[in-house]
Amino acid sequence: MEERLKRAIAAVLGLEEREVTNDAGPGNIKNWDSLKQMQIMLALEDEFDVRFSDDEIHQLTSYRSILLALKGRVEG
Amino acid sequence: MLLKNVRQWARLQWNLWNILWRYDVLVERAVTIKYWRSVTFGKQCTLQTAAYIYGSRGGCRITLGSHVVVSSSCMLLGEGGLSIGDYTHLGPQVVVTTQYGDSRAEMCTPDPVRKYAEVRIGKGCWIGAGAVIMPGTVLGDRCVVAPNSVVFGSWGDAVSLAGNPARRRG
Numbered sequence: 001m002e003e004r005l006k007r008a009i010a011a012v013l014g015l016e017e018r019e020v021t022n023d024a025g026p027g028n029i030k031n032w033d034s035l036k037q038m039q040i041m042l043a044l045e046d047e048f049d050v051r052f053s054d055d056e057i058h059q060l061t062s063y064r065s066i067l068l069a070l071k072g073r074v075e076g
Numbered sequence: 077m078l079l080k081n082v083r084q085w086a087r088l089q090w091n092l093w094n095i096l097w098r099y100d101v102l103v104e105r106a107v108t109i110k111y112w113r114s115v116t117f118g119k120q121c122t123l124q125t126a127a128y129i130y131g132s133r134g135g136c137r138i139t140l141g142s143h144v145v146v147s148s149s150c151m152l153l154g155e156g157g158l159s160i161g162d163y164t165h166l167g168p169q170v171v172v173t174t175q176y177g178d179s180r181a182e183m184c185t186p187d188p189v190r191k192y193a194e195v196r197i198g199k200g201c202w203i204g205a206g207a208v209i210m211p212g213t214v215l216g217d218r219c220v221v222a223p224n225s226v227v228f229g230s231w232g233d234a235v236s237l238a239g240n241p242a243r244r245r246g
Contacts, residue, residue, distance in 0.1 A: 035176055038228040
């Protein structure tokens with residue numbers, strides 16, 4: 001799952017997969033802005049066949065928090 | 077003050093005449109086209125009343141294919157580059173924008189930081205009234221967007237989208 005997640009985030013941000021580290025977020029990836037955040041969440045919904053709430057779309061703003069939310073859904 | 081407005085009005089009329097001279101476009105009343113040199117049309121496009129097209133000052137292209145219909149009060153902001161495929165129909169009051177603000181930058185200035193992302197809309201798409209197509213959106217061919225949807229992201233061919241943010245409905 002982690003590889004798929006990093007691949008999906010990297011694709012939206014136009015980065016190499018290795019550039020999406022476990023600490024990745026808007027603070028250390030310059031073009032991870034509010035527009036990219038929306039694009040990332042929609043891309044992940046499509047990739048993992050899940051649905052995020054409006055609050056989650058705005059709150060899951062780091063690789064770690066997204067991974068945690070996805071694990072709860074995909075594995076739970 | 078008056079002179080400034082007269083000059084702007086004359087410039088916009090000049091822009092329209094240049095488009096009408098060069099392209100096979102039906103232009104209805106009160107259509108505005110800015111930076112017309114960056115805008116190209118295919119054959120038999122229609123710009124309905126009060127359509128507004130803002131071209132690019134930065135070298136990007138705004139390309140409308142053939143038989144594209146831009147309905148009344150649509151707004152196309154093409155600073156970041158925009159292409160619309162043949163036979164695509166934009167319903168009334170559709171907004172396609174290629175620019176957005178940077179909330180992390182200083183916004184209270186006469187010239188705030190703006191960010192740009194190209195929008196590509198494929199052939200034969202139907203964009204419902206009032207929909208907003210956000211910067212960076214890519215729609216494949218024959219997509220349908222429900223009225224008042226707000227579209228982000230990249231989508232393939234023949235996808236139906238609805239909602240805010242718009243999600244796949246079929």
